[in-house]
Amino acid sequence: MKDLVIVFPGQGSQFAGMGRKWFDEHESVRERFAQASDIVGYSLADLCFTAPPAEVTRTRYAQVSLLVLSYSMYEVMTAGRKVPVSYLTGHSLGEITALLAAGALTFEDAVRLVKVRGEAMEGCAADSGTGMIAAVRMPVADVEKCVEDFNAAGHDVQVANYNGELQTVLSGTLDDLKGITAHLEDRGGRAVKLNVAGAFHSTFMAGALPEYTKALSEVTIAEPAVPVYSNVTGEAYESAEAIREALAVQLTSPVRWSDIVAALVDRKAAVWIEVGPKQVLKKMLTGAVGSGEVYSLDEEPDRVGAVLDHLVELKKREPGVVGLCLGAAAATRNRNFDADEYHNGVVVSYRKLQELSKLDQESLSDQQKQAAVELLLTIMRTKRVPEPEQRDRIESILRRTGEVGLRTIAGALAT
Structure with missing residues (x-):
């Protein structure tokens, strides 16, 4: 079975008119837009489809609209299919969309949280004289x-x-960014100014933390x-509390996207689908995931549908x-030669597995x-299989079947 990764974009993927075809063609998208509009207090449809581009790109609006559009696209993509998703992640804001898709947040809480996040970051950046550049080549x-x-x-x-290996984004004051640009170019690099309102993912965002951490606590x-x-x-989250802590830290810490990609490549992730407007992440992933296939739902919905249907069929054969x-x-080696323990822990348990089959x-x-x-x-413990091997076998089964919701069982092995 090919492991499937769904990735969600962050701020920078927004544009005036984004999501129009999804909104027009799918009732579920219109319902999510209406639901979110009630929460934030303005019309997301008007913002995305008729507002001037300058409004759509404002941090307070871009983040909410990207979350709602990306997630509603994910719902359309998975409707009527039991998609075998192995992993979820997102770039910056997109991580919250991934958590929503994974069931870690409700839609209402995700929208409220991102509303506060966008407003706090925009307020912190206002008149700060800061920005971001991308160092490339x-x-x-x-x-x-x-x-x-x-x-x-x-x-x-x-x-x-x-x-990525040849793309690193830097934050700082506008004067310092001008200086580091010359420094980079003198050494053979190139810097591209980014159209953002402030020095995101740096300590310059510390002023946004009190309001955002309060929202996280609620x-x-x-x-x-x-x-x-x-x-x-x-790395993958191991607990709900770790999520709460990391989401707060994320505002003032670098996004380790290349580490995420490398970790998933090591896990043999084979299919990557970007779910959200445009294909910013697809461009970053192409060439970085080895032989992995990379698709954009927004740019090639029919192709993505065919790929997903194929994965669903493959899973049925697994x-x-x-x-x-x-x-x-049957494959694990036995190290327990107590006949009674073996009968009660291995033979009886195996027969119960056969009944389930x-x-x-x-x-x-x-x-x-x-x-x-x-x-x-029970069988592996009775056979006295080493705990690392137990964990590896359970995790492998959950990944292969897409039943990662049962991963708490494997996690219990560590205690």
Whole structure:
């Protein structure tokens, strides 16, 4: 089974008129726009489709509209399909969309949270004399060395986004950015000024934290049903509390996008789909994911639909949770030669797995799937399989089947 990654864009993907075809063609999108409009107190449809471009690009408006449009596109894409999503992530703001898609946030809470986030960041950036540039055509390590050398003279330029080996975004005052641009160009690099309102993902955003952390404390965050990768650590979240903490830290810390991509490439992620307006992330991912396939839902919806249908068919041919648990139970080496323990822990549990395998696998409940995983754990523990091997086998089964919502079982092994 090919692992599927869904990625959501952040600020910078917005444009006047974005999402019009999705809004016109899908009732579910219109309903989400109306629901969000009631929450934020203005018409998102008017903002996206008729407002001047300068309004759409304002931080307070761009972030909310991107969240709502991207998520409603995700709902359209998955409607009527049991899409086997292995991982979710997003760039900056897009991480919140990923958490919403993973069930860690409700739609209402996500909209309220992003409304506060956008307003707080815009307010913090107002009249700050700060901005961002993208350093391109220069390796990350060389950019970091340039920043270090430049800052040694009393300046304060900070890395904001690690987007790729040859694209690093920097934040700072406009004067310092002008200076670091000359510094980079003298050393063979190139700098591109970004059309943003302030020095995002740097300590220049500290003023936005009090309001945003208050909003974070007021929303309910659940453990994601699908692994979501953090911009702060470059790794998958392990708990709901870790999400709350990292979302706050994200405002003043660099986005470690290249770390996320590298981690998912290491996990053999094979198909990447950007869900949101334009194809900013597709361009960043192409060439960075090896032989992985990269698609943009907005730019090629029919192609994406065909890819998803193919993945759904592949998943149907794959053995399910119970079948993989049976295989793992038989494949693990036994280190317990107590006959009674082996009979009670291995033989009896294996027979129960066999009984589960006789049921219609398409209609198994989550409780039955969880029971299969617990039976496998009982078998492996009785066989005295080392805990790292237990974790690896369980995680492999959950990834292969797309049943990562059961990952708490594997997590319990660490306690």
